[in-house]
Amino acid sequence: MNVSEVMVQYLKAAGVGHVFGYPGDPNVEFMEAARRSGMQFVLGRREGTAGLMAEAYGFLTGRPGVCMSTLGPGSSNLVNAVANAWLDRVPMIAISGQIERKREQTFTHQVLDHGRMFSPVSKWATHVAPDTVGSVMRKALRTAMAERPGPVHITTHADVVGAAATDDAIVLPPLSAAGGSFQVFASGTERSDIADRLRKAKRPVVLAGIAAQRANAHQALSRLADTVGLPVVVAPMSKGVLDEENPWYAGTLDMACNALMWDFLKGCDLLLAVGFDAVELIKPWQLSVPTVHIDATPNTDQVYPADTELVGDIVAILESIAAAWKGAPKWKPAAVKRHREALRAAYYAGRVKGHLNPTDVVDAVREAMPRETIATTDVGSHKLLVGQGWTAHEPRSVLMSNGLSSMGYSLPAAIVAKLLNPARPVVCFVGDGGLAMVQGELRLAASLGLDLLVVVFCDGSLNRIEIKQANRNYPSWGTLIEPTDLAQLAPAMGCEGVMVDSSAALGRLLAGKRPKDRPLVVGARIDPSQYTAQF
Numbered sequence: 001m002n003v004s005e006v007m008v009q010y011l012k013a014a015g016v017g018h019v020f021g022y023p024g025d026p027n028v029e030f031m032e033a034a035r036r037s038g039m040q041f042v043l044g045r046r047e048g049t050a051g052l053m054a055e056a057y058g059f060l061t062g063r064p065g066v067c068m069s070t071l072g073p074g075s076s077n078l079v080n081a082v083a084n085a086w087l088d089r090v091p092m093i094a095i096s097g098q099i100e101r102k103r104e105q106t107f108t109h110q111v112l113d114h115g116r117m118f119s120p121v122s123k124w125a126t127h128v129a130p131d132t133v134g135s136v137m138r139k140a141l142r143t144a145m146a147e148r149p150g151p152v153h154i155t156t157h158a159d160v161v162g163a164a165a166t167d168d169a170i171v172l173p174p175l176s177a178a179g180g181s182f183q184v185f186a187s188g189t190e191r192s193d194i195a196d197r198l199r200k201a202k203r204p205v206v207l208a209g210i211a212a213q214r215a216n217a218h219q220a221l222s223r224l225a226d227t228v229g230l231p232v233v234v235a236p237m238s239k240g241v242l243d244e245e246n247p248w249y250a251g252t253l254d255m256a257c258n259a260l261m262w263d264f265l266k267g268c269d270l271l272l273a274v275g276f277d278a279v280e281l282i283k284p285w286q287l288s289v290p291t292v293h294i295d296a297t298p299n300t301d302q303v304y305p306a307d308t309e310l311v312g313d314i315v316a317i318l319e320s321i322a323a324a325w326k327g328a329p330k331w332k333p334a335a336v337k338r339h340r341e342a343l344r345a346a347y348y349a350g351r352v353k354g355h356l357n358p359t360d361v362v363d364a365v366r367e368a369m370p371r372e373t374i375a376t377t378d379v380g381s382h383k384l385l386v387g388q389g390w391t392a393h394e395p396r397s398v399l400m401s402n403g404l405s406s407m408g409y410s411l412p413a414a415i416v417a418k419l420l421n422p423a424r425p426v427v428c429f430v431g432d433g434g435l436a437m438v439q440g441e442l443r444l445a446a447s448l449g450l451d452l453l454v455v456v457f458c459d460g461s462l463n464r465i466e467i468k469q470a471n472r473n474y475p476s477w478g479t480l481i482e483p484t485d486l487a488q489l490a491p492a493m494g495c496e497g498v499m500v501d502s503s504a505a506l507g508r509l510l511a512g513k514r515p516k517d518r519p520l521v522v523g524a525r526i527d528p529s530q531y532t533a534q535f
Ligand SMILES: Cc1ncc(C[n+]2csc(CCOP(=O)(O)OP(=O)(O)O)c2C)c(N)n1
Pocket: 378, 379, 380, 381, 382, 383, 405, 406, 407, 408, 430, 431, 432, 433, 434, 435, 457, 459, 461, 462, 463, 464, 465
């Protein structure tokens, strides 16, 4: 095998079936190896979006998402997506071509130092050679997948990609978070201590986050909530880790209604932070209640203080606490229901009667789409409403970037969600600013025949930033964006497109037939004034 073939065999062995990328000449050997081994290649319209597709692949499958670029401008274009996977904690193998090794130090045209460029945004930035490729791939896959997962960047030099590999044994390491056996570091005593502390607490609450979702802790979490009678607040990227119709679901943190959510948490007297990753916090930590950190990794960030850490298999830890539990439920479901009702009321604050409000759009789409729908959302004011208002029922059914929070994520993510789940409806929520960044991918979605529903919040503004200007009494300057007629843009991209101005028109549109073989792009001309009331 040549070096590229060994790399591809490792990726296949790790269960990866897709490469998302944009090629240049140093990639040709790798692409041919991928083609011959039956991998699918998805040609994003730029490296940045192809990389975000790989991130969504990693999020949805729990296996590394693979993206590929050429040297120089391709690799610098890829940086944003690699950084996004880094802060969203998603396993990724990012591959960039490079000039031949003997010219790398001295030649200048298109040559950038990948090691220095990718090191700050990846778990490991490395390169392969004929006598190292097998070992590097083992370490790269293991590193990308280990808690906390993230991206590994691999440089493939032009003189290496087609060279015969000598380090060519395919021996896949265990790729689960901790390997074959996942140890619970907390002792049995510590775990029953937690049950004891729960018993003594009056108002304990769980704050669940992305590590809980990665650990597939959804069942263990709902069992613990049922057993102990515990409200569960979720972090945005873990939406769906508890069915939001579950009576113990108590809202999403740091999205719309943020003040009310923090007040709810401030009312607790013991917090179990279950796989909660502080990368999702927008504001500084506001609580001074005793906190127990339950996670696959120690609380090294120290963004929030925890007096006790239970580190290991989150499912096993939650189950052992539930098993050690004796006593009456701590909360009554009616109390959690009252909180959820207050949350709902706050969510609708600032609605303007007779106008198309952002929450009207979220509601209409949720109502029209079945339970099993996968939703993706972009970054901006609309995300904060979708993040609180969209009712999620299953783990990994809501995709958003909330670590790096890069605009332009939701359309590439929706493409991958549909590609991997052809039978499930997929809706992409995006702002007019975010869509403008990545609208070339509509053509890709159409050419793949994906029947996405793309819902665009058209407010002619980078609203989230415009609001910050208004808060300081500054005029909107550099934050207005010219309206685009999506009814014209979408067909030029092979999609269907409609602009709507009212709830009634949106309702009619969603109740009608949608195309089955291409995206429907709905431009919702919203009145953004509700956003001002919210944030
Ligand atoms: C790549 C990137 N650039 C800039 C930002 C800063 N930013 C956050 S929200 C936002 C406005 C987004 O506008 P739009 O997509 O129209 O959404 P809206 O806020 O109007 O709902 C900006 C510029 C970002 N998060 N990501």
